[in-house]
Amino acid sequence: MKPILETCFSPSLLHLYDLNDRIVVIIDVFRATSTMAAVLHHGAHAILPVADVDECIRLGQEIPNSITAGERDGKVAPGLQYGNSPLEYPREFIEGKTMVLTTTNGTRLLHQCHSAEQIITGSFLNLGAVCDYLIQQQKNVLLACASWKDRYNLEDSLFAGAVYDQIGMHFRMNCDSTRAAAHLYRQAKSDLYGFIQDSSHFHRLSAYGLQYDMEYCCKVDQHNVLIQLQEENGQSVLKVPAV
């Protein structure tokens, strides 16, 4: 029998899903999981996702060859070195480094999903790698949208819809969140960036001049790496799994 695929629109709805027999795909398109794709595609050693700014600063001091990065409410958090933009991390800068990262929504959701059998992260930048992996694994899947402070957002559900649009035939699905996401994606896919320009997050981030960031986050397969949560030296880190 085919495995099950479902979509969760908000961390506040996570309790409705049993995570322990699932691959959970963490989705935070604007911008945590997009930044993760760029950073790891450009050869960073690992990303250490942490829940709060103080822990981020402390671990940044402890870990050799690391940088601290993150945002609160769309802006670089005070005390951190770098922001949450996929464009901030060219290979020349990030290769070999460990990034200690905290964000408003995405890193928090990662911690909420610790009971999942596996965790990977997804964004349009690595859509293909996510889809290939889910087909190959043949396990139940939860597409978990980070949303904005627990409120439904368009861009994360559009990504869930894109995944279902590409690989739905490999899964059983009876989940209205997935259906709605797929309907929206099919409406949007010919001009994803155009569609997303009427969304809460676009309005919020464009007030900080971040339009180009968001346009970049809508590019499909630009940084097509699989990103998986793994244990390393007693820490949970995001890495590109060794082949």
Added chain:
Amino acid sequence: MKPILETCFSPSLLHLYDLNDRIVVIIDVFRATSTMAAVLHHGAHAILPVADVDECIRLGQEIPNSITAGERDGKVAPGLQYGNSPLEYPREFIEGKTMVLTTTNGTRLLHQCHSAEQIITGSFLNLGAVCDYLIQQQKNVLLACASWKDRYNLEDSLFAGAVYDQIGMHFRMNCDSTRAAAHLYRQAKSDLYGFIQDSSHFHRLSAYGLQYDMEYCCKVDQHNVLIQLQEENGQSVLKVPAV
């Protein structure tokens, strides 16, 4: 300045919204709020929404000229007299009676929204009355979807989208749930019943042979009455307000 309109996709997300300066529209298209529209349009005195089956039975015994009705998981709940179908209540039967009603999702959500400034109920059967009232009141609005056991569902968000499609220009809106609902509604509106046939609730209820019920719940303005939560003899009841 125009009032605000927002949409809440699940009772589990209600804590994100401030209810006390709002008109909350309770939406449970399949089938509580559709049944309410039929029952009150056909001249019932009032509907007393109660949270559990035991209370429903007790109040049914206390209140003169009343009937008990309700469902759990789509079927008539054991111990109650009638079900949760808008087709069960012709005028000859229900006129002048009080209905004591409990349902899986809709009546529970009503109780969760007790702090709202006003509560009305909405379904396609009384879409026009809901829209006219919201325009006339010029107050902030929350479209509150009952969903299915806290999981997002298509039919309730389609109704939210229909409301926004009709009266959005009278409100300020920066809410992705409302945007998604409106996108979906515009995709579905030429054949609402056809669109809804691929949804969790349709699959669930059609297994009980309730297709005709759901087709009926997709008819627009068939029972076009305004339904409001009011206090009567110390009880919260749903009634058609006196003009």
